[in-house]
Amino acid sequence: MATLCRPAVSVPEHVITMEETLDLARTIHADHPQLPLALRLMENTGVRKRHILRPIEETLRHPGFEQRNAVYEAEAKARVPAVIRRALEDAELRASDIDVIIYVSCTGFMMPSLTAWLINTMDFRSDTRQVPIAQLGCAAGGAAINRAHDFCNAYPDANALIVACEFCSLCYQPTDLGVGNLLSNGLFGDGIAAAVMRGKGGTGVALERNGSYLVPETVDWIAYDIRATGFHFKLDKRVPGTMEPLAPALQQLAGQHGWDASDLDFYIIHAGGPRILDDLSKFLGVAPEAFRFSRATLTEYGNIASAVVLDALRRLFDEGGTPDAARGLLAGFGPGITAEMSLGRWTTSESSRPAARAATRGATTTITPKAFIDAYTDSEEPDRAG
Numbered sequence: 241m242a243t244l245c246r247p248a249v250s251v252p253e254h255v256i257t258m259e260e261t262l263d264l265a266r267t268i269h270a271d272h273p274q275l276p277l278a279l280r281l282m283e284n285t286g287v288r289k290r291h292i293l294r295p296i297e298e299t300l301r302h303p304g305f306e307q308r309n310a311v312y313e314a315e316a317k318a319r320v321p322a323v324i325r326r327a328l329e330d331a332e333l334r335a336s337d338i339d340v341i342i343y344v345s346c347t348g349f350m351m352p353s354l355t356a357w358l359i360n361t362m363d364f365r366s367d368t369r370q371v372p373i374a375q376l377g378c379a380a381g382g383a384a385i386n387r388a389h390d391f392c393n394a395y396p397d398a399n400a401l402i403v404a405c406e407f408c409s410l411c412y413q414p415t416d417l418g419v420g421n422l423l424s425n426g427l428f429g430d431g432i433a434a435a436v437m438r439g440k441g442g443t444g445v446a447l448e449r450n451g452s453y454l455v456p457e458t459v460d461w462i463a464y465d466i467r468a469t470g471f472h473f474k475l476d477k478r479v480p481g482t483m484e485p486l487a488p489a490l491q492q493l494a495g496q497h498g499w500d501a502s503d504l505d506f507y508i509i510h511a512g513g514p515r516i517l518d519d520l521s522k523f524l525g526v527a528p529e530a531f532r533f534s535r536a537t538l539t540e541y542g543n544i545a546s547a548v549v550l551d552a553l554r555r556l557f558d559e560g561g562t563p564d565a566a567r568g569l570l571a572g573f574g575p576g577i578t579a580e581m582s583l584g585r586w587t588t589s590e591s592s593r594p595a596a597r598a599a600t601r602g603a604t605t606t607i608t609p610k611a612f613i614d615a616y617t618d619s620e621e622p623d624r625a626g
Contacts, residue, residue: 242392243442246557247435247550248326251291261426274419282426286514290429290542292409299409305470308410312348316405323434331436335362339398340369340391344380344546345405378510381549382572382580386450388437400437406545411471420475429542433550443589449497450582453489458577480515486579487523493581505566508552510573511538562586
């Protein structure tokens with residue numbers, strides 16, 4: 241049975257607090273007729289701070305889409321390998337053990353995908369499959385988990401690597417003055433996450449079923465306008481209310497598996513905003529505490545798009561996991577409006593006992609050539625989460 245192992249997560253070193261965000265909005269948009277509403281919405285997100293690639297002074301400048309995308313590519317190449325190495329170590333595997341790389345991102349574009357660069361650079365096998373996903377936004381974290389699960393079901397001895405790289409700050413558009421965009425400027429942060437799904441063995445969530453659901457007639461509620469200046473984010477005011485139609489989809493998936501979505505042991509949910517979590521708590525009939533991992537991600541990092549689900553799962557690991565066979569739900573939500581959902585049980589591998597892990601960690605330090613490690617050591621983020 242395929243097991244989703246402990247994610248590794250990293251955020252950039254530059255930090256902007258909510259207080260600083262509000263002060264900037266008051267300064268930059270002093271004459272905006274809806275500024276009080278935008279400030280109130282930002283304050284209600286529950287975000288305390290976010291991490292961004294560049295100092296705020298540089299982030300607020302728009303040098304053009306070409307230069308921004310060049311920054312995306314350079315930063316992804318500089319930062320992603322270290323996160324992958326930690327995910328492989330936590331899964332007790334080497335790069336050569338990976339059979340497919342699923343790379344998700346909606347904040348920059350590369351062709352070939354970063355997956356090709358990773359295979360050439362990090363000792364992945366040349367026959368490693370590549371599955372880049374670029375257009376599912378925040379739902380892509382859940383989709384990556386589901387596609388990795390599907391792959392491991394098809395090839396039971398295989399291992400999948402999931403990578404989510406989101407630099408939302410590179411999508412800041414100073415000319416977008418709608419309330420939804422002002423809110424987004426105070427909600428989204430930057431982050432990278434990676435996790436291994438092992439076809440056999442491993443400690444984490446052993447997945448048993450997955451599913452997708454699209455809310456009809458909502459395709460323009462979360463979207464990009466693609467312009468000469470890059471990706472312009474569109475957010476409809478109706479988005480926070482989407483848990484009412486999505487909660488039954490979660491219930492239905494669990495019911496097909498003989499489970500009750502209102503009576504599970506853990507929940508790993510995309511934290512798009514506090515109302516998403518509040519409404520899901522209401523419509524599923526579960527205590528707000530059930531979403532504590534998602535709320536913590538939102539508070540400390542903001543909405544880091546497709547990386548949210550993996551960071552929330554990382555926090556479950558950091559809490560010490562949960563008893564074996566505990567049942568849980570993972571879900572990501574994004575454009576469409578799309579839900580990517582999965583069900584699984586917690587499992588503990590014998591090799592994850594402290595003594596065995598110590599020996600394995602020593603072995604996995606040879607995943608990457610020394611020259612590559614040296615080249616990227618200086619670029620690892622000092623504020624590593626996990």
